[in-house]
Amino acid sequence: MNVHLSREIFSPRMLVAFLMGFACGVPLLLTSSVLQAWMTEQGVDLSVIGLYSLVGLPYTLKFLWAPVFDRYTLPFFGRRRGWMLVTQLTLIVALVALGLTDPGQTPWLVALAAFVVTFFSASQDIVIDAYRREDLSDHQLGLGSSLYVNGYRLGMLLAGSGGLILADYLAFSQVYALMAASLLVGVGTTLLCREPPMTKGMPGTFREAIVEPFVEYFRRDHALVLLLFILLYKIGDQMASTMTTPFYLALGFSKTQIGAVAKLFGFWSAIAGGLVGGAILLRAGIIRSLWVFGILQAVAILSFSALALMGNTVVGLAIAIVLEQLTSGMGTSAYVAYMASLTNKRFTATQYALLSSCMGIPRVIIAAPAGWMAESVGWPLFFLGCTLAAVPGLLLLPLVAAQYRQDAQ
Known part of the structure; x- marks a missing residue:
């Protein structure tokens, strides 16, 4: 270092x-x-x-x-x-x-x-x-x-x-x-x-504090694309995480095994992912990190497909949890940093609150159909679908990167 x-x-x-x-x-x-x-x-x-x-x-x-x-x-x-x-x-x-x-x-x-x-x-x-x-x-x-x-x-x-x-x-x-x-x-x-x-100063009236944050944001080029990116960037990761506990139980792992491995390996892997992600962000910048971490967190979901094919193996469970949590922690660090960079410092509280509220929408929307999808296609294909669900967010990154560079000038 x-x-x-x-x-x-x-x-x-x-x-x-x-x-x-x-x-x-x-x-x-x-x-x-x-x-x-x-x-x-x-x-x-x-x-x-x-x-x-x-x-x-x-x-x-x-x-x-x-x-x-x-x-x-x-x-x-x-x-x-x-x-x-x-x-x-x-x-x-x-x-x-x-x-x-x-x-x-x-x-x-x-x-x-x-x-x-x-x-x-x-x-x-x-x-x-x-x-x-x-x-x-x-x-x-x-x-x-x-x-x-x-x-x-x-x-x-x-x-x-x-x-x-x-x-x-x-x-x-x-x-x-x-x-x-x-x-x-x-x-x-x-x-x-x-x-x-x-x-940047502060709003002069309460009406300005309510209306201007939204007007200022949607005046930007590609404002809706940036909002769509926030909705989609972690959707594959979120889709997979909503079904992990039923998946582990379906493979025959005991609740004790799930709790022990998830707490011991999952928590500390997420912490390590955040720290490693933060250090890389400092060197590589937000956009390059969004690319690298986005690809890594999408690919890591495939470890669940591999675990589904392997069956009940604690080593496989530990590897899958470590890979998913490590890359998810990295992706979250870039994702949160990017959302913060989108805000105008005059309306930071309102714009960040709006964006972070949007961040939780996919998790609510996909929770309902995720179980039906897993039941319909089976676990290996379900997690493959979660990996593919990450692709639309990555495809928006060139536009996101162009707008980020424009805003930085």
Whole structure:
């Protein structure tokens, strides 16, 4: 590793990106899998537990109130850090309050508290995404985005796996209090980090903050093509990942084998993929990385087709998971960096919230037909189809690259 690369990786800005990613990752599973475990333990009906997935809507609809963070600046800590501090402190209070509810006695109050948590968690995501875009140069976006994603994964691991393990020894109210305390990492980072310079100004009116981000984006050449690219770039990878657990079970792997291999190999492979991807991004740039990582993550899906043909082999399972997670982590680092580069710094919060909402659409749309496809054609051909599904996104890359170069001039 040369001195310049080492200096970039270990710079304060990269540490801020990582720690902020951690702060954003912690709340997510506390309103989904951990909350579901708590409700199941309290004897809440399964149909009611299923409805609780609706409390996650703020993560999808966050672009609706993102203009508030572009238009208004609080009277302390600056345009981004002020809102970061408010959302983080409010989120801590909301998590403690959620832990004090009783799913068995007042499920409606649990739903309300969980919704408040997801609202402020999504709001924190909006402001931190905007901060990262404005704090890092285009050259640093790739590495910064990969460190943010890895921090996010560690936060999810702490809340998901750590939260469930702690719940065997502590009351859920104590678990939620401890998870809320872990968010003080984000508060401390906000207090110590710098406020990014406001190079592009800010919207003068609230109407301008709502309308102009969309007008400015769609005025660009190939605006719809760029949006289509965001929808398609990881669709093959997402399509495969929605069906991996049923696939493993169909091959006869035990749940213990799946859990152990997926956690041990999958998680750390994704972390390694993000770090390797970030380092390559720093040297190769966003567009070349999108090409290389996109091809690699498409080809890696074929390892599942090979596993389907080989049958039940733990070594094959480990290899397939490592290849898929490693390349997916690399692809995600380039993908997130590219989305950030598309935003105008005057409307960073709103435009990034819109683009990141679009990023989740394919996962929702393809989840329904994926099972039917696998059942119709069999596992080997299904995963081959997932690889082919990645091709349209790659075919758009020449236009994406041309527009990226034009915008950089």
